[in-house]
Amino acid sequence: MYTQGLDIPKGDKSIPVxxxxxxxxxxxxxxxxxDEKIEPKDWMPEGYRKTLIRQISQHAHSEVxxxxxxxxxxxxxxxxxxxxxxxxxxxxxxxxxxxxxxxxETLGVSRDELVEQLLDGSAKYxxxxxxxxxxxxxxxxxxxxxxxxxxMNQIPLCRCSYGPYxxxxxxxxxxxxxxxxxGYELMLALSRxxxxxxxxxxxxxxxxxxxALMMFGPHDTKGDAEGIKSQHSEQSMxxxxxxxxxxxxxxxxxxxxxxxxxxxxxxxxxxxxxxxAETGHYDFGPIDWNEFKNVxxxxxxxxxxxxKMRREAHERGAWVREAAMAYAAKKxxxxxx
Amino acid sequence: MSAVIDKADxxxxxxxxxxxxxxxxxxxxxxxADAPELEEDxxxxxxxxxxxxxxxxxxxxxxxxxxxxxxxDAIAFTREERDYKNALLVEQPNExxxxxxxxxxxxxxxxxxxxxxxxxxxxxxxxxxGEKAAKEVRYxxxxxxxxxxxxxxxxxESHRRMQAAIDELWTYTGELFVxxxxxxxxIAAGIGVDLxxxxxxxNDTVSxxxxxxxxxxxxDGWMATGGREGRHSEYMGYLxxxxxxMQRAYPNMKW
Numbered sequence: 181m182y183t184q185g186l187d188i189p190k191g192d193k194s195i196p197v198x199x200x201x202x203x204x205x206x207x208x209x210x211x212x213x214x215d216e217k218i219e220p221k222d223w224m225p226e227g228y229r230k231t232l233i234r235q236i237s238q239h240a241h242s243e244v245x246x247x248x249x250x251x252x253x254x255x256x257x258x259x260x261x262x263x264x265x266x267x268x269x270x271x272x273x274x275x276x277x278x279x280x281x282x283x284x285e286t287l288g289v290s291r292d293e294l295v296e297q298l299l300d301g302s303a304k305y306x307x308x309x310x311x312x313x314x315x316x317x318x319x320x321x322x323x324x325x326x327x328x329x330x331x332m333n334q335i336p337l338c339r340c341s342y343g344p345y346x347x348x349x350x351x352x353x354x355x356x357x358x359x360x361x362x363g364y365e366l367m368l369a370l371s372r373x374x375x376x377x378x379x380x381x382x383x384x385x386x387x388x389x390x391x392a393l394m395m396f397g398p399h400d401t402k403g404d405a406e407g408i409k410s411q412h413s414e415q416s417m418x419x420x421x422x423x424x425x426x427x428x429x430x431x432x433x434x435x436x437x438x439x440x441x442x443x444x445x446x447x448x449x450x451x452x453x454x455x456x457a458e459t460g461h462y463d464f465g466p467i468d469w470n471e472f473k474n475v476x477x478x479x480x481x482x483x484x485x486x487x488k489m490r491r492e493a494h495e496r497g498a499w500v501r502e503a504a505m506a507y508a509a510k511k512x513x514x515x516x517x
Numbered sequence: 518m519s520a521v522i523d524k525a526d527x528x529x530x531x532x533x534x535x536x537x538x539x540x541x542x543x544x545x546x547x548x549x550a551d552a553p554e555l556e557e558d559x560x561x562x563x564x565x566x567x568x569x570x571x572x573x574x575x576x577x578x579x580x581x582x583x584x585x586x587x588x589x590d591a592i593a594f595t596r597e598e599r600d601y602k603n604a605l606l607v608e609q610p611n612e613x614x615x616x617x618x619x620x621x622x623x624x625x626x627x628x629x630x631x632x633x634x635x636x637x638x639x640x641x642x643x644x645x646x647g648e649k650a651a652k653e654v655r656y657x658x659x660x661x662x663x664x665x666x667x668x669x670x671x672x673x674e675s676h677r678r679m680q681a682a683i684d685e686l687w688t689y690t691g692e693l694f695v696x697x698x699x700x701x702x703x704i705a706a707g708i709g710v711d712l713x714x715x716x717x718x719x720n721d722t723v724s725x726x727x728x729x730x731x732x733x734x735x736x737d738g739w740m741a742t743g744g745r746e747g748r749h750s751e752y753m754g755y756l757x758x759x760x761x762x763m764q765r766a767y768p769n770m771k772w
Binding site (some may be wrong): 490 | 520550552553558559565569570576595614666667670672674675696759762767770
């Protein structure tokens with residue numbers, strides 16, 4: 181799972197502004213424009229490298245933190261089949277975290293450093309995981325909406341200019357698409373169930389709909405007025421790290437998802453939602469960017485809980501990791517002797 | 518011994534082993550997002566997933582034999598605590614990672630020879646499951662034995678924790694090798710596994726691995742029993758409250 185809402189915040193000075201007119205930079209941009217893949221040993225602008233490290237590591241952290249809200253229901257899953265599906269899904273998310281940390285490492289940063297940034301709060305992860313999973317239907321809503329939104333974001337990343345990231349995304353997208361269908365199938369079962377199950381499904385949908393739309397990040401054009409436009413979006417498009425704008429992706433998501441919701445008998449929690457025959461798209465109401473900003477800066481319902489759990493798990497595991505290192509060293513010494 | 522094999526006996530037998538798998542998988546799943554390393558998070562979930570798969574096969578088969586309309590979920594989620602017949606070992610809590618490793622290792626060292634023997638059962642379904650499960654459990658044992666050695670022979674702290682976990686859980690290992698009346702009837706019919714006969718293979722594995730891990734093998738003192746008769750520890754009620762939550766709160770629904 182991933183969100184473009186993680187774009188670099190305005191005013192971040194750690195990403196250098198490049199001189200775009202050096203011979204190397206021009207050659208680099210020409211390769212990008214020719215749709216060539218950039219590989220780890222190739223020359224790249226420092227800003228390109230840092231932007232990728234930031235984006236890939238945030239994506240990796242999101243996968244890892246995302247295990248928590250879903251893991252919240254593994255021991256309470258209603259059937260053994262659903263339990264097995266959820267276990268496999270959460271395992272996939274962990275695997276995505278691993279590929280992505282590996283992809284980031286090709287850019288000259290270690291997984292330990294990245295994990296440290298997550299734990300000390302300096303790195304971000306997708307805000308969507310700062311919302312709680314309160315009922316079983318939330319597991320369906322996450323699969324259907326959150327993985328669904330993630331796929332919309334990620335399909336274009338399979339063509340991202342950086343080779344290792346693009347290749348990791350191909351595999352990840354295949355798995356996410358499976359998760360999305362499983363989530364929808366879970367909702368479908370609820371839609372055919374009792375009044376309690378239908379109510380549970382609608383409640384989950386009401387709570388996840390807007391956060392899912394926020395996953396696509398700030399508006400591309402109106403953003404400045406709202407003070408949260410991602411200033412690096414344009415540069416990322418030029419470098420082909422990002423290939424489709426936030427608003428285009430969000431619109432596509434709404435267009436695809438509304439008929440699916442209707443099929444489930446769900447009411448979309450947006451009084452402004454209306455099919456527009458002229459544009460061939462759904463019009464939808466304004467997004468509450470105050471909520472978005474608040475969750476981003478740490479005031480979401482679960483920000484503190486998610487990070488606390490990750491830190492505690494890391495601390496509790498320290499003696500295990502130390503022991504594994506100590507054992508490996510002893511073994512290497514014995515083998516050398 | 519009667520030549521007629523009681524289907525209810527085979528059903529009870531399948532449920533008993535399904536319970537071991539289900540309850541152990543529950544304890545493993547509690548590690549989700551809480552393991553010492555991301556790789557281990559995935560590994561523990563993988564073991565849990567194998568065990569859920571084994572439980573499903575066993576419960577489904579039991580339901581068919583009973584012919585009373587119970588499916589895998591009715592058996593997994595809607596019984597009283599006294600009707601769960603898992604060994605006490607598998608319900609023991611995750612005090613720390615060393616406990617999880619010790620519990621897994623002590624059980625894997627038993628379940629590998631168990632499923633290998635079950636593969637020769639005269640009951641075709643149990644035999645097929647035995648063959649499949651033995652393949653899975655072989656990896657589980659490799660994984661848990663590797664950790665036991667790493668932690669036993671790692672740092673002073675890991676050695677101390679690993680020894681404490683082995684010492685604490687040792688008392689639950691005796692129950693694994695006790696044949697009760699059900700076992701005896703099914704052994705005579707060529708369907709069940711002689712549990713007492715698995716002890717020497719278990720002893721060999723455990724002694725070899727403990728030695729490599731520089732850990733002391735505890736003395737075989739008093740052994741706790743009761744799980745196979747449905748007398749569990751205080752931990753079991755909480756585990757079931759969580760496991761059964763949805764089926765108890767929303768009975769008779771399709772999910």
